[in-house]
Amino acid sequence: MMFSIFAPAPPRGDVSLGEQVLHRLHLDGQLLLALVILALAGLAILYGASNQDAGLVYRQAVRVAVSFVVLLVVAQISPQVLRLWSPWLFALGLLLLLFTLHSGHIGRGAQRWLSLGVVRIQPSEIMKVAVPMMVAWYLHDRPLPPNWKQLFPLAAMIFIPVLLVAIEPDLGTALLILSAGAFGVFLAGLRWRVILLIALALAITTPIVWHFMHGYQRERLLSFLDPQRDPLGAGYHIIQSQIAIGSGGVFGKGWLHGSQSQLDFLPESSTDFIYAVLGEQFGFIGAIVLLAIYGFIIARSLLIALRAQDTYSRLLAGALSMALFTYVFINSGMVSGILPVVGVPLPLVSYGGSSLVTLMAGFGMLMSIHSHRKLLAT
């Protein structure tokens, strides 16, 4: 089988046993393979980023395994069922979000966690998939492109959760939810003049947003604009991360080698800044290869969206693909210093569990969309 995003969907007869199994399990072989490669590479990078902390890598491996199970389970749910669940999941997510703000756990100065007996969940993570699902659900049985009147409910279903998450405060997740919803609306064919108008409105409201921003959020923005402003404070992350990447050179200092990550100069090296560890240890080549893997996954996901057979599937798949892009772009952009520092993890590589589960649930949906197509010629 040719390993290409343009490979045709498996035909009915005369296929290998492996492809039959994959098809039965509603999985896309290419996407799955790319995800597995990414997950394994991620664990290796994490080992090098955490000062060879085997326990930490083991815990992450368990989470990765669990998230793959989630992917497998979600892939079995047909897009029709997903569509029917969409408003309920959105409503549940919204409720939990409100509840979190009211009585959630405070971790690192932000109320993000909600304890449900044995498990602690981040309702904002639910919204990462619930918002694009809701947008797709809303637009599913309406003629496209969306008209002016539809824009208001769409704006409400995107901005209410985004604002609720932003005041937690969790700027990174808010940004991801916003991007997932906005990409859904954009892919639905939102007229260019509307987009232009929104852009204009944003330009006007930016100073107002600045006014309502938390001090540390402003600091991050300012230190992004001029890292040397406060080299040991807010600018420290950016400077140390660029030193790590830059000193890696073409081929890197080698796995488990790298003074920036091994000697703790690089803060949050296992989580948000793990891409800098990759850049230091594996160099330009390693950084490009990882981007290429993401590029392949995003392209494959967009292909699934292009081939989807109804509006809901199409918009959801497209929004989820571009949400992944947003993840990767924001993370690599902030670590390399072309974007401000926002707390966005690098999918499947950064240490952490909750975002992993939503991420893989999203890939489960993509696989479901891909594999539940009605097999008739269009």
Place this chain on the structure above:
Amino acid sequence: MARIRIRNEWLERHQFSLRVIVVGSVGLVLMLAVVARLFYLQIVSHQHYVTLAEGNRLRTEPVMPPRGLIYDRNGVLLAENRPSYELDITPEQVPDLKTTLAALGKIVDIRPQDLKQFDDLLKTKKPFQPLPIRTNLSDTEVARFAVNRQDFPGVDIRATLSRYYPLGAVTAHVIGYTGIISQDELAKLDPEQYISTSQVGKIGIEGAYESLLHGSVGIRQVETDAQGRVVRIVSRTAPVPGKNLYLSLDARLQEAAEKALGDNSGAVVAIDPRSGEVLALVSTPSFDPNLFVGGISPADFARLNSDPMQPLFNRALRGQYPPGSTIKPFLALAALNYKVVEPFKNLMCPGYLYVPPNPHPYRDWKAGGHGEIDLPNAITQSCDVYFYTVAMKLGIDRIHQYLTTQLGFGEPSGIDLMGERDGVVPSPLWKRQTQHQPWYLGDLVIIGIGQGYLLVTPLQLADGVAAISMRGQRYVPHLLHAIGDPLSGAITDTQLHALPPVEESYAGAWNIVVQAMKNVVATWQGTAHSIGIGAKYSIAGKTGTAQVYRKRLGVFGEESEADIPKALRDNALFIAFAPVNDPRIAVAVEVDHGGGGGATAAPIARAVMDEYLLHEINPAPKPP
């Protein structure tokens, strides 16, 4: 009227595909921007960031060179480096210096002067350099700190080497000591070489040979983590240890001389006349030089400094004494050289000498006088009248000329120790300049018996008697015999500095003077005949008793020595060498207020010569 829109599945699909292409393209462009950024960071600016990363993790630290060791002529260790523990504070890493110092004071003993020294260092050193707050921690203190270490960020124990003088007070005036570098000293030292050194040689050999003993600083590059803790040593340029010094000093002799001096304050200098090598240089009372290492406490310093016996005063080097009769052999040499006397022609000594216009006579020490006496006997019996006459016949100019240019009095001997005093050989010019008075005949007469303005140091006396023993051959006295390189093991002998021989135009002069000095010890008329008894070698010597107080005439004649307080008693002096015809040791002894030279000083010289000549282990210095 509401516009009814009809769904067009194909159009929607087409629209969606177009939008996917748009987001895909924009996404690709953005990712290429990241790639371009990576290219800039990792390829274009790679070197810049490598430098920054290295600067992050690598720190260059100086490594103190171990100070050279000091040995005596037989390989006895006189100064060594002992491992000790030092408590260092890195000011930059201490959150609150004041509370830290207060808390530290409860665990280890921090004296006020430690705090003062630390404050001084704080002003000159950079905040990331560890500075010593305490040196020489006791084992208990080390243990106490180790247990509480977590409470003291930025405070660390450092194993270091500290100077130790095994013989303590016995060698203190020769070896000197090291101490904390003062601001003034810092200005004169190479800051690069002394960056990790906190101690410097202050006086003695330690001070004189600082440049040899110190060595060269080493450099080690250490890798540190973000907290500044050393993770590993990356590279190391080993320091070059200081040179080991092998002195001509004989520790046994040093000890014997100190013991012989006993409770007296005084000085003993012994020289090997064949080379100028100093065998012993003792000044009593002495002090424990180990007190000064790492900074002496004000209490200890006050005690030493205010002691009326002046233990810190190096009498051998800096004590300036009237030589008394010990000057007589030297004057005899001058008289023979300038042919102002006939050595074997008798002179009448009635016990006094009138020198007009002075109405009072210059008296001889021996009431009734020596009768008819020639030059050799005048030396042996120390006839004062004879030498009053010699002085007058020579005149002050010739005396000054001969004592300074030929015998080294009145100027530093050039020994390799710092702080040596000149002594005084007076002249009319000198008197005019320093006393603002004209030169009188009376000033000249008493120079004949080593009184008046004439002042010598014990070292100069030893140097002078060494020249007599060698019949005029002179060497610059010195202590450094050889320099050892601890790396190669090579030992280089130092050069001897021979001086031009003493000018002596009278053919038999040396024999006359030496024989006369031999008779001082060997004949019963000799003023030091008591020390000749039982000697297993021949000794030549000359006694001296220098007046510091003019005795009053009482009803029953002159006051006896025992009646005057000790501080006013005469200084006892003795110069000697042995064996007479094969001199190996020349000695000068000075005992403050010791009374008669023959009774007090001569036995000390005998003890020193016995120790050296009868128990000589190694004739030449031999490193271990």
